[in-house]
Amino acid sequence: MTHTVRSGRTAERPVVERATIVDVARTAGVSVSTVSKVINGRDGVAAETYDRVMSVVADLGYESSLVASSLRRRSTNVVGVLVPQFEPFSTELLKGISTATEGTGYELLAYSGDLSHNEIGWERRSLSRLAGTLIDGAVIVAPTAAVTTATIPVVAIDPHTGRTGPSTVEVDNIGGARAATEHLIELGHTRIAHIRGRTDLVSAEQREQGYREALQAAGLPYDPELVRVGGYRAVETTDAAHELLSLPNRPSAIFAANDLSAIRVLEVAAELGLRVPEDLSVVGFDNVPEAANATPALTTVSQPMHQIGAEAIRILMELLNGESKEEHLRLPATMVIRASTAPFVG
Structure with a gap:
């Protein structure tokens, strides 16, 4: 009508x-x-x-009405995917989640939190709105706080507090960051900077830890002057990259905590007239599709993002069916070497 x-x-x-x-x-x-x-x-x-x-x-x-039906049945047959924002990492996770949900009898509701003011606890507010009336369970990506009082089954990806609270799925952040730094060390770089991620995420701390461990194992000193917070955001990364590349004794390599930060480093380097990888080697973390299309193509640590999403749904389905209890899964990370890294030439 x-x-x-x-x-x-x-x-x-x-x-x-x-x-x-x-x-x-x-x-x-x-x-x-x-x-x-x-x-x-x-x-x-x-x-x-x-x-x-x-x-x-x-x-x-x-x-x-989904809400009216859920009140009658006490079930919606919908699971929610709560993300801080829709960006390449969460989009790749959603692909794995979507594929894994096929055939389960559940539909997906993707929901983005409002982080315009760096809100802490957005996932708790979102869950209180959705739980029980719109969704039966949830996968939460990169929560800013532990979700310990949820009234529905919850699985956290890249959890704020690590392996505490509800079930979790994560990548080996320490091992991946160590491999990234070791790759640069093997190329002869000794002044290696790090642009770290969000200060509220354990994964960002773990990636910095892997960076430090690789330096220590190689007998290289940790220099706080070579570490800046990028927060996974373009503006902060831009400032961090400018500061590092303007140092009197600038680094010959930068390991960024995610690919979008690393790609921004490539752009800042070009603006400053530095050639990558001749003057500066750059490594990222995630292996989002944009990494392969960067100029030059970005060397990075690859997370199995589709698998992470699929495992999160598997655990959630088991929780909804009463088949399992809390589970914490850590998946391996692997190096993908492309054109943004090269041997150091002093």
Whole structure:
């Protein structure tokens, strides 16, 4: 059904109204209670009537209220994916989550928190809005606080507090960062800077820890002057890169805590007239699709992002089905060597 909205300054346009259960009943020639029985799978409806009602439901595009249905059934058959923002890392996770959800009988609701003011605890607020009425369980990406009081099953990816609270899935951040730094050391670099991630995330601390461990194992001193906070954000990374590359004795290599920061380093280096990798080697972390398309192609630590998303859904499904309890999974990271790193030439 449509009607037209008129305005003195805009062209006429059709507005589609949502079909109601009354519309379905009227069109099918049955009572509202009969339609209710059909869409809720209750007995007492003849096969011919059932088929007629379902045909009308399809023709009108009728959908019962998810909230109302959930209140009746105490279940929505929807799982939520809560992310701080939609960026390359979370998008790749969503691909793995989506694929793994197929065939489970559950639908996905992707929900982004408002981090415009660096809000801490956004996931708790989001869960309180969604839990029980819109979603039966949730996968939360990079939560800023531990979610210990959730009323529904929860799995955290890249958790703020590490392996505490609900079930978690993460990558080997320490091992991956150590491998990135070791790669630069093997190329002969000794002044290696690090642009670290969000100060509130354990994963960022772990990547800095891996960087430090690799330096120590190689007998290289840790220099605080060569470490800056990028926070996984372009503005902060830009400032950090400018500061590092403007030092009197600038670093010959930079390990950034994620790919988007590393790509921003490539851009800042070009702005300053530095050639990568001839004048500066750069390594990232994540292996998002943008890394391979950077100029030059970015050497990085690869997270199995699709697998991380799939494992999070597997654990969540088991929790929803009562098949398992808390689980903490850590997956390996691997080096992907491309064109942004080269041997140090003094």
